[in-house]
Amino acid sequence: MSRILILPGLFGSGEGHWQHHWLREHPDSRLVVQDDWDRPRLHDWMLRLEETLAEEDDAYIVAHSLGCLLAAQLAGRPSARRVRGALLVAPCDLPSTEALHPGHLDFGTMPTKALPFASIVVGSLNDIYISLDRLTMFARLWKSDLRNIGLAGHINVASGFGRWPSGYGLLTALKSRTRHRRQVEGTRSVTNV
Secondary structure (H helix, E strand, O other): OOOEEEOOOOOOOOOOOOOHHHHHOOOEEEEOOOOOOOOOEEHHHHHHHHHHHHHHOOEEEEEHHHHHHHHHHOOOOHHHEEEEEEEEEEOOOHHHEEEHOOOOOOOOOOOOOOOOOEEEEOOOOOOOOHHHHHHHHHHHHOEEEEEOOOOOOOOOOHHHHOOOOHHHHHHHHHHHHHHHHHHOOOOHHHOOO
C-alpha cells in the first residue's frame, strides 16, 4: 500500500488543521517533519522530503500552502519517480506570502515545470495567499486538474476547515486516476513489446 505523505506549509499545520485529522484517521499517512516550520528554506525542506521519499516504495503527497510548492519543486528531480500523485491544497504564491510574512521565507521562485505525476490543485475564490488567476495559471503549468471549491479562504482552520471530510473524496479521485494511468501505461508497454 502506498504511503500518504503530509506536507504542511509555513508554521506547520496546527493541531485542529485538517492535515492533523488525516494523520490520525489514516494509519498509512506520515508527516514530513521539517526542522524549522517558521523560517522555511527550500534546500532544507527538499532534503527532508527526499529523505522521506527514499524510505518509501511509492507515496501520495497531500500538501497544503507552501507544502504544495515543495511538492511542485520535485519536477525534474529523480525522487519524483516515487510519487504516485499529489493533492495540492491551497498552494500559496511566493510574492503574496513574502508580503504577508516578510523575512520568513527562503524558497526561491515559483515552480513552473509540469509535474511528472498526477495531481489535483484545490483552491478557492478568496485565498489571500494566491489570486484565482495565479492559481489557475500554476495549475495549468503544473498540468494539474484544478478544483475551485468556492469561498473557502486558505482552506485552513481560520477559514473553517478542521476535519474536512470532503477532502478525502479528492484523494480517492486522485488515487483512482493514478490507478487508471498505470493500467494504460502497462497496456502500452505490453503492446510495444
